[in-house]
Amino acid sequence: MTDFKPENYPFFSRADVEVVDRQTVFQGFFRIDQYKIRHALFNGGHSGVFQRELFERGHAVVVLPYNPQTDELVLIEQFRVGALDNPNGPWLLEAIAGMIEAGESTEQVAQREAEEEAGLVLEQFLPMLSYQSSPGGSTERIHLLLARLAQREVAGVYGLADENEDIKVHLLQRSDAMLLLKAGKIDNAATVIALQWLTLNLRQVIENWS
Structure with missing residues (x-):
């Protein structure tokens, strides 16, 4: 028998960090803030003051459309500049995604992006x-x-022209998507995690949506 308690982890909290100074060093479409901080140490006492830069890009929603009757799902393919040197090339197979704007719920973002990027009207949502x-x-x-x-x-093919989006929609069997994952053809974190979560929780999803 163990007395393990998840609430005891992590050991430290936000109260154990002191922000000595914070300045915005870049403001464009995204923002970069420069912090000077110190924090508690595991062996006691506190660190010295040190500097870190923090990329403030907001938060995002990723949605994976799935049909439990046919065991099919939707992925999109689009150009990503950050993947220029990807061995598979800079066109990535991804789940639908978008940034959260002020006042939006995660479901509202998911529906908006599904319509813009794949022409889909989605019915039910399940947080992963x-x-x-x-x-x-x-x-x-x-x-x-x-x-x-x-x-x-x-x-x-979908996407917003004024945002230079050119997005191809793929309807795949879940098993084929997992083969692409195994082959390294799907290598962006959100899509990898979403596919793995669906596989791990498939029975529960089908029971909920049957």
């Missing part, structure tokens, strides 16, 4: 999980949602 994408240098939190896909005709 949320995580910080790169906490060493960014505040961004990703919220993953599973959405029930009812449309049988899913094809075409």
Whole structure:
């Protein structure tokens, strides 16, 4: 028998950090803040004051449309400048995603982006999980949602021209998507996590949506 208590982890909290100074050093579409901080140490006492830069890009929603009757899901393919040197090339297979704007719920973002990027109207949403994408240098939190896909005709090229979006929609069997994942053809974190979550929780999803 163990007395393990999840609430005892992590050991420290926000109260154990002192922000000595914070300045915005870049303001464009995104923002970069420069922090001077110190924090408590595991062996006692406090660190010296040190500097870190933090990328403030906001938070995002990623939605994976899934049809439990046909075991099919939707992925999109689009150009990503950050993947220029990706061995598979800079066109990535991804789940639908978008940034959260002021006053929006995660479901509202998911529906808006599904319409813009894939021409889809989604019916039901199931929260999967949320995580910080790169906490060493960014505040961004990703919220993953599973959405029930009812449309049988899913094809075409979508996206907003004024945002230089050129997005191809793929309707895939879940098993084929997992083969792409295994082959390294899907290598962006949010899509990898969403597909793995769906596989781990497939029975519960089908029971909920049957």
